[in-house]
Amino acid sequence: MPESGYYAKRPRPQHRDYLRRYLEARDVVETVEELDDFRLVVRRRGMSGVRVYLTNSYExxxxxxxxxxxxxxxxxxxxxxxxxxxxxxxxxxxxxxxxVGLFKAVEFLGAVYFDGEAFLGYLSPAQREALRGRSSS
Structure with missing residues (x-):
């Protein structure tokens, strides 16, 4: 049955579950609470909690x-x-x-280890490498 745009912005359940499982596997994460299809609360050890809004928007x-x-x-x-x-x-x-942090899922899995400005400005290893490549040109 066609989805008729249902998942245009709404995260797919399997993607939300994947992210939750990977977050729960991180040592820094105490708990992950699903509030609804879009929102999670991530409680971290020794750091502020993160109130996550999930989206599946293409851009x-x-x-x-x-x-x-x-x-x-x-x-x-x-x-x-x-x-x-x-x-x-x-x-x-x-x-x-x-x-507010803005990340792709894989970026968020790295950013979750940081707090404050380091969280907001987190760059994945690939993003850091790309920046190094541009600065050496």
Whole structure:
């Protein structure tokens, strides 16, 4: 049966479950609580909790960040559940300015080890390598 756009923004259950399982396997994570299809609360040892908003939007732009934060103002992190999805640099800058992390799922799994500015500014090893490559050119 066709989905009729049901998962255009909504995270697929199997992707949400995958992310939850991987978070729970991290030593830094105490608990992961699912509030609904879109929201998780991640409690971490010795660090602040993270209120995650999950999305399956193909490209997260400024309007998406605004919409998510209007709908769920308690959000401290927006995570795209699919690694082929992406976000604009403007959306990342707006989220960071508002004190909200914006990540792909794989990036979030690395960022979860950090707090504060290090969390917000987290770059995956691939992103760090790409930056090194640009700076040496």
């Amino acid at each position: 997260i732009g400024v309007a998406d960040v605004e919409e998510i934060l209007a709908e769920a103002p308690e959000t401290t992190c927006i995570v795209s559940t699919m690694d082929y999805n992406h976000y604009s640099s403007e959306a990342k800058a707006l989220a960071t300015e508002r004190g």
